[in-house]
Amino acid sequence: MLVDKYASQIAAILARYPTDQKRSAVMPLLYLAQSEYGYIAPAALVEVGDLCDLSPTEVASIVGFYTLFSDASFGKRRMQICTDLPCALRGAEAFAAEVCQKAGVKPGEITKDGEFLVETVMCLAGCDHAPMFQVQDANGIHYHESPSIDQPLTADQALAIMDEYKRTGKSS
Amino acid sequence: MAEPEYILLRHRNIPDLHKLDVYRQNGGYEAFKKVVTSMTPQQVIDEIKASGLRGRGGAGFPTGLKWSFLTKGVYPRYLTVNSDESEPGTFKDRELMEKNPHQFLEGVMITAYAAEANVAYNYMRGEFWDIAVGLDQVLAELRQAGLLGQNLFGTSYSLDIHNHLGAGAYICGEESALLESIEGKLGQPRLKPPFPADKGLYQKPTVVNNTETLTNVPMIIARGAAWYKTVGTEKSPGPKIFCLSGNVVRPGNYELPLGATFRHLIYDLGGGVPGGKKVKAIMTAGASSSVLTGSDEILDTPMDYESIAAKGGALGSASIIVLDETVDMAWLALKTSRFFKHESCGKCTPCREGTYWMQSLLERMNKNETVLADVDLLQNVATSIGGKCLCPLGDFAATPVLTSIKQFRADFDAHAKDKKAAAPAGRPAAARPAPAARAAPAKPAANKPQPTPAGD
Numbered sequence: 216m217l218v219d220k221y222a223s224q225i226a227a228i229l230a231r232y233p234t235d236q237k238r239s240a241v242m243p244l245l246y247l248a249q250s251e252y253g254y255i256a257p258a259a260l261v262e263v264g265d266l267c268d269l270s271p272t273e274v275a276s277i278v279g280f281y282t283l284f285s286d287a288s289f290g291k292r293r294m295q296i297c298t299d300l301p302c303a304l305r306g307a308e309a310f311a312a313e314v315c316q317k318a319g320v321k322p323g324e325i326t327k328d329g330e331f332l333v334e335t336v337m338c339l340a341g342c343d344h345a346p347m348f349q350v351q352d353a354n355g356i357h358y359h360e361s362p363s364i365d366q367p368l369t370a371d372q373a374l375a376i377m378d379e380y381k382r383t384g385k386s387s
Numbered sequence: 388m389a390e391p392e393y394i395l396l397r398h399r400n401i402p403d404l405h406k407l408d409v410y411r412q413n414g415g416y417e418a419f420k421k422v423v424t425s426m427t428p429q430q431v432i433d434e435i436k437a438s439g440l441r442g443r444g445g446a447g448f449p450t451g452l453k454w455s456f457l458t459k460g461v462y463p464r465y466l467t468v469n470s471d472e473s474e475p476g477t478f479k480d481r482e483l484m485e486k487n488p489h490q491f492l493e494g495v496m497i498t499a500y501a502a503e504a505n506v507a508y509n510y511m512r513g514e515f516w517d518i519a520v521g522l523d524q525v526l527a528e529l530r531q532a533g534l535l536g537q538n539l540f541g542t543s544y545s546l547d548i549h550n551h552l553g554a555g556a557y558i559c560g561e562e563s564a565l566l567e568s569i570e571g572k573l574g575q576p577r578l579k580p581p582f583p584a585d586k587g588l589y590q591k592p593t594v595v596n597n598t599e600t601l602t603n604v605p606m607i608i609a610r611g612a613a614w615y616k617t618v619g620t621e622k623s624p625g626p627k628i629f630c631l632s633g634n635v636v637r638p639g640n641y642e643l644p645l646g647a648t649f650r651h652l653i654y655d656l657g658g659g660v661p662g663g664k665k666v667k668a669i670m671t672a673g674a675s676s677s678v679l680t681g682s683d684e685i686l687d688t689p690m691d692y693e694s695i696a697a698k699g700g701a702l703g704s705a706s707i708i709v710l711d712e713t714v715d716m717a718w719l720a721l722k723t724s725r726f727f728k729h730e731s732c733g734k735c736t737p738c739r740e741g742t743y744w745m746q747s748l749l750e751r752m753n754k755n756e757t758v759l760a761d762v763d764l765l766q767n768v769a770t771s772i773g774g775k776c777l778c779p780l781g782d783f784a785a786t787p788v789l790t791s792i793k794q795f796r797a798d799f800d801a802h803a804k805d806k807k808a809a810a811p812a813g814r815p816a817a818a819r820p821a822p823a824a825r826a827a828p829a830k831p832a833a834n835k836p837q838p839t840p841a842g843d
Binding site: 231233236238239240241242243245246267269276277280281282283284299300301303304305337338339340341342343345349355356357358364 | 472473474475476477478480481512513514515516517520549551552553554555556557568569570571572573574589630631632633634637638639640674708709710714719722723725726729730732
């Protein structure tokens with residue numbers, strides 16, 4: 216149970232909002248639940264709802280509305296490559312296609328080893344460093360982009376970053 | 388080339404400015420101390436009004452005036468910062484929070500004091516997770532240093548700031564949807580009035596300002612409104628961060644006085660278009676903006692609120708997306724329509740249904756499956772969205788479609804099965820080659836729902 220394992224963290228989250236506005240804590244609590252369980256399972260809807268005075272149905276509506284919450288497992292982590300307009304103008308669609316081909320998946324599929332769900336997504340506010348992608352896992356969300364605009368990220372570099380996640384569970 | 392002297396991107400002049408001691412050695416938090424110990428909230432509001440600072444999130448509303456609208460005598464009040472930064476082509480608030488967090492937070496603190504708020508929430512898009520982790524540490528440091536907390540500088544004023552992460556919804560950049568989201572609800576816009584200054588967060592008087600707007604505030608207090616007005620133009624004073632992206636050699640954030648020209652930004656600073664190609668079109672405010680042509684008239688237009696509006700565009704968040712001569716505008720309209728269809732919150736029918744139909748038509752158009760009349764149909768659908776929704780998202784979706792048809796109709800006609808001339812060599816957006824020419828159907832088959840493609 217979240218309430219036993221993360222008592223102080225939960226208290227700190229609730230303390231950020233007025234005592235009669237516990238509902239405001241629903242999104243931070245969902246992030247906590249997702250990091251604990253990998254996705255928002257039905258039991259988590261009840262747990263989170265109990266903590267912030269919402270019914271499981273109300274919590275489910277939040278999970279359904281916001282794309283960074285998932286009610287289904289996405290493997291160990293999900294890789295989201297931005298192919299929105301500014302990135303697409305700088306070759307992100309070809310980059311995404313090459314990453315998918317080399318990882319042996321189509322966009323929206325999980326790699327055979329279950330390590331990555333690979334998706335294309337809308338703008339991530341990294342347009343100047345296109346192409347770029349983010350990885351969402353139990354430890355949060357992390358951006359991966361080339362530090363230099365003169366040397367854009369290559370598909371092979373992306374594959375190397377994916378390998379590092381597989382080997383170490385995180386990226387450097 | 389020597390770095391210019393920055394007002395907002397000061398971390399580019401001063402190494403390690405993200406560290407508290409370095410920031411304080413450079414006069415940091417003196418402006419906050421000054422307002423709390425020697426100015427009334429009204430005096431702070433008057434100073435910001437006098438500076439002419441206008442909101443940098445998109446609308447360009449005068450900041451001091453916005454603060455003065457707070458309903459008198461009702462407490463508690465709140466300050467919420469809009470760090471949602473989700474407009475395609477916008478990446479300035481991210482740099483400020485990553486590299487110059489103290490100047491941003493000092494702006495939050497001064498604004499909270501002016502608004503007589505004791506709590507401020509910084510609403511960031513969920514993807515800014517690592518930035519939030521960094522800012523949480525900075526906030527802890529500020530509490531430790533006595534710059535946040537009870538009875539600041541020995542006065543009766545108390546303040547705390549909390550980060551609040553969104554979770555992947557563009558609509559939460561709309562101020563009332565943002566407030567709903569902090570309240571733990573779906574990020575759907577509210578009917579206005581009442582405006583946030585009257586009934587905002589938890590139905591209390593609330594100021595909502597953009598990250599970049601607030602990063603201006605410490606400099607205005609430290610150096611004075613009169614100094615601030617020496618930068619920029621008379622009606623658009625101050626510096627602005629322009630996010631340059633798309634078909635340019637050197638994309639990135641460029642801080643310039645308001646009123647610099649597109650040509651200066653794109654050619655002198657951005658290095659022009661790769662391969663020496665021509666600028667076909669410019670989007671000035673991200674994916675939601677009017678498409679302007681790359682004509683000399685536009686390139687020589689000063690980038691300020693009034694001048695761009697006079698050309699039929701808007702400065703917005705100053706997210707300049709450059710489109711070179713190879714870009715097919717039907718492809719561009721598809722990209723923006725996919726975005727807005729995905730991000731429509733579903734509350735208002737014209738936006739929810741209209742974005743669906745625009746995308747559907749444009750998907751088929753980009754596969755060369757439409758007829759000439761479908762361009763008119765697309766225009767009709769887009770026109771039916773504009774001005775009919777609670778928030779501007781519907782207009783945002785329609786604007787790039789309508790303006791690109793207006794300026795570059797031939798790009799759309801070129802995809803029609805019943806077109807007369809050959810298609811120009813454009814960006815290959817079609818997933819498969821155009822089908823062999825055959826007789827056009829008697830009626831455009833546009834009333835048949837199309838499956839939404841996987842991917843985005």
